[in-house]
Amino acid sequence: MRPALEVIGLCVRYRRSWALRDCSLSVPAGRVAALVGPNGAGKTTLMHAAVGLLRPARGTVRGAGEVAFVAQDKPLYDGFTVAETLTFGRRTNNRWDERAARDRLGGLGIPLDRKVGGLSGGQQAQVALTLALAKEPDLLVLDEPLANLDPLARHDVMRTIMAEVAGRELTVLLSSHVVSDLEDTCDWLVVLNGGRLQVSGDIDDLLAGHLVLTGPAEPAEGPAGGATVVSAGLEGRQASLLVRGEPVLDPRWQARRPGLAELVMGYLRSPGSAALPGPAEVGA
């Protein structure tokens, strides 16, 4: 099956500085992919390239089928009512599921006659998401859909996304700084750091392919025989390592599987490390 998003050798430059360098990844159809990375990593740039809002200096980006995008600043007209916002969406899109949009907003208790500017941040996020879903996209790209939302609203937004993915063939790429918000919903992870791709893969496979090792800080060379050290640090008098692969362990060391946040932090701490598919897999 063709991937829902395929990025090959992508390079994007803003004037003299490179925002993305040689990024290649693919997200299979039906996945909910988390795009994470520090400020300025290139997440928004990757999303803009994915939805055709900017032209790469080099490389290609291909989103399969209909693509919908919700930008970071939720572009809604404050002076429109919710109903007028739906009407605007219906008139400006070929594919449009009005019934589903009204049902979703009704289920969330968002009044159709209320001005958008009078809604809470969480309600505005839901309206923006509803508009994007009403277009019945094959690929939904969301730039920080959870930013500035309280925990309950974040949960509601993620639940809406999960319900939609469960109901039909939809692929989602969403960026966030809060990894714990993504754990229950996302099954694919993309990590960008300083414009370079560090990780792209199935979350369960990634977690199963890494270990956190803790043990004596001496000797300095550590226990990672047969595995690749992603990052290493000291926790009190103990050394802690994130490694990829299965090391032959010295009995003084303990091993456990990392959580998603630990995996992400391990890579972000060590921008030179990468867990990426080979070129054959990306192009397949």
Ligand SMILES: Nc1ncnc2c1ncn2[C@@H]1O[C@H](COP(=O)(O)OP(=O)(O)OP(=O)(O)O)[C@@H](O)[C@H]1O
């Ligand atoms: N319009 C622009 N003109 C010049 N430089 C830009 C422009 N947009 C982004 N950049 C630069 O490109 C790099 C990547 O920015 P981008 O917004 O894609 O990162 P991000 O990962 O989305 O960051 P954040 O988490 O802060 O939203 C940064 O160094 C940024 O300063």
